[in-house]
Amino acid sequence: xxxxxxxxxxxxxxxxxxxxxxxxxxxxxxxxxxxxxxxxxxxxxxxxxxxxxxxxxxxxxxxxxxxxxxxxxxxxxxxxxxxxxxxxxxxxxxxxxxxxxxxxxxxxxxxxxxxxxxxxxxxxxxxxxxxxxxxxxxxxxxxxxxxxxxxxxxxxxxxxxxxxxxxxxxxxxxxxxxxxxxxxxxxxxxxxxxxxxxxxxxxxxxxxxxxxxxxxxxxxxxxxxxxxxxxxxxxxxxxxxxxxxxxxxxxxxxxxxxxxxxxxxxxxxxxxxxxxxxxxxxxxxxxxxxx
Numbered sequence: 439x440x441x442x443x444x445x446x447x448x449x450x451x452x453x454x455x456x457x458x459x460x461x462x463x464x465x466x467x468x469x470x471x472x473x474x475x476x477x478x479x480x481x482x483x484x485x486x487x488x489x490x491x492x493x494x495x496x497x498x499x500x501x502x503x504x505x506x507x508x509x510x511x512x513x514x515x516x517x518x519x520x521x522x523x524x525x526x527x528x529x530x531x532x533x534x535x536x537x538x539x540x541x542x543x544x545x546x547x548x549x550x551x552x553x554x555x556x557x558x559x560x561x562x563x564x565x566x567x568x569x570x571x572x573x574x575x576x577x578x579x580x581x582x583x584x585x586x587x588x589x590x591x592x593x594x595x596x597x598x599x600x601x602x603x604x605x606x607x608x609x610x611x612x613x614x615x616x617x618x619x620x621x622x623x624x625x626x627x628x629x630x631x632x633x634x635x636x637x638x639x640x641x642x643x644x645x646x647x648x649x650x651x652x653x654x655x656x657x658x659x660x661x662x663x664x665x666x667x668x669x670x671x672x673x674x675x676x677x678x679x680x681x682x683x684x685x686x687x688x689x690x691x692x693x694x695x696x697x698x699x700x701x702x703x704x705x706x707x708x709x710x711x712x713x714x715x716x717x718x719x720x721x722x723x724x725x726x727x728x729x
Contacts, residue, residue: 469631469632487526574624
């Protein structure tokens with residue numbers, strides 16, 4: 439568990455941080471750049487924080503202390519309710535038991551329940567920091583929770599792939615406020631994601647009839663990462679490939695439950711540990727050290 443967490447932090451999260459930090463530092467972002475910036479932070483946040491948790495759980499197990507599970511593949515969630523049952527589970531339980539329930543929970547009518555949900559997420563935002571960006575993150579998350587609750591009451595269900603796509607993209611949108619230093623910086627990224635700063639794709643696609651046909655809606659050919667760090671191109675593809683990896687693989691808790699001390703796990707652990715240690719000199723502090 440400790441080795442998995444170390445690898446998540448040094449090999450994955452800190453690699454993604456290069457794109458995320460560079461994008462948020464840029465003065466303007468085109469469509470592709472903005473989406474790569476937001477997705478890289480969404481994935482960095484998960485691997486950084488879940489890596490932090492795995493390391494804590496692993497270190498405690500060395501002393502036969504069992505800490506509670508804090509993540510359960512949250513990016514596999516199909517809606518916001520399921521997400522918060524999987525993401526930062528200890529904080530979710532704390533806010534539920536000591537904020538939501540004392541305010542009345544869902545026991546005082548529907549209008550009061552919706553109000554309590556909004557206040558709950560506003561407090562969750564302020565727990566992370568006293569800045570308008572965190573307030574906005576809590577506000578949009580609270581609104582999404584209210585919308586989901588009202589939708590669930592209709593008894594209708596979206597197809598699972600569509601439900602996952604909609605919620606994952608909502609979360610990716612919402613954490614733009616979570617990451618930004620100021621509200622202006624957040625809207626800078628969102629403006630780029632909306633395509634308001636232009637949509638630029640690789641010039642290698644200029645010979646494709648399909649892409650040529652899209653020039654009528656404003657797509658241009660050129661340097662698609664001019665405002666992002668000029669790091670190795672595979673790093674950008676790595677960012678995108680992590681999404682199916684998260685969806686199709688078991689999480690560290692599932693691996694721990696089926697752990698068997700044999701030569702295969704010893705070899706895998708050794709390789710991950712070596713990679714994690716070799717990258718320590720390039721690592722940054724954990725994101726949640728700020729909270």
